[in-house]
Amino acid sequence: MKQADSPETAKRLLELQELDSNIMRLTKRLEDMPEKRAILQTRKKRVEVDALLQKAKLLSSRLEKDISRLDDECRSLGSRIDTEQAKVMSGSVTNPKELVAITREMDSLKRRRDKLEVDEVILMQKAEKATAQTAVITKALDQLAKQEEDQKAQFVEVGSKVQDETARLTVQRTRIAGSLPADILARYDEIAKAKGGVAIGHLDGKSCSACRMQLPAEETEKLHKGPALATCPACRRMLVVDLPGGEVE
Ligand SMILES: [Zn+2]
Numbered sequence: 188m189k190q191a192d193s194p195e196t197a198k199r200l201l202e203l204q205e206l207d208s209n210i211m212r213l214t215k216r217l218e219d220m221p222e223k224r225a226i227l228q229t230r231k232k233r234v235e236v237d238a239l240l241q242k243a244k245l246l247s248s249r250l251e252k253d254i255s256r257l258d259d260e261c262r263s264l265g266s267r268i269d270t271e272q273a274k275v276m277s278g279s280v281t282n283p284k285e286l287v288a289i290t291r292e293m294d295s296l297k298r299r300r301d302k303l304e305v306d307e308v309i310l311m312q313k314a315e316k317a318t319a320q321t322a323v324i325t326k327a328l329d330q331l332a333k334q335e336e337d338q339k340a341q342f343v344e345v346g347s348k349v350q351d352e353t354a355r356l357t358v359q360r361t362r363i364a365g366s367l368p369a370d371i372l373a374r375y376d377e378i379a380k381a382k383g384g385v386a387i388g389h390l391d392g393k394s395c396s397a398c399r400m401q402l403p404a405e406e407t408e409k410l411h412k413g414p415a416l417a418t419c420p421a422c423r424r425m426l427v428v429d430l431p432g433g434e435v436e
Pocket of ligand 1: 388395396397398399400419420421422423424
């Protein structure tokens with residue numbers, strides 16, 4: 188018959204605690220993966236860079252519209268100049284005053300056209316720059332997309348390793364828990380739930396390894412005289428006092 192407070196039970200409880208602590212650590216690792224944060228950061232960056240891309244595209248399309256408007260105006264001025272020119276060349280205008288007026292009008296039209304052409308060149312230079320900028324931003328976005336893919340792969344790889352290890356430890360935990368007396372296991376689970384997952388410590392010199400509280404000499408003496416599995420007078424957790432062969436670490 189297995190004694191509830193036998194050294195064997197105490198030893199198994201410590202093993203159970205070790206497994207539970209490792210499972211807790213792995214669970215926390217899974218919840219708090221730096222790989223996940225890295226993905227979120229990359230996504231945030233992608234949104235920012237994409238906003239820049241939309242801005243650059245909008246600028247390009249505005250410039251293209253302005254260039255095409257100037258183009259239309261230049262063409263329309265050109266055809267007006269041609270009309271005036273044709274009038275002069277046809278010889279139908281003989282009145283010198285009218286000829287002078289037509290010539291002046293033509294000069295004015297040409298000056299306006301020249302100015303528009305200069306404006307158009309400036310806009311075309313700006314449009315070229317905007318196109319080049321769009322290309323640079325698009326490349327940066329592609330790189331970020333690639334980076335996110337790599338980070339996701341890394342996340343999946345690390346995540347599944349952690350999950351596999353958790354599953355392996357959980358199988359061991361179930362086996363050890365199943366070998367413990369039901370009332371002891373219930374007590375362990377209850378204390379673990381109440382005390383941040385740590386239900387048991389061992390007497391480490393004069394201290395409880397769970398709460399690190401140094402116990403008075405008379406308490407430790409009393410503990411050494413009692414059963415292998417006791418209760419820490421300080422934190423009320425289970426306390427393993429002595430194990431045969433000094434197996435408590
Ligand atoms: Zn304690």
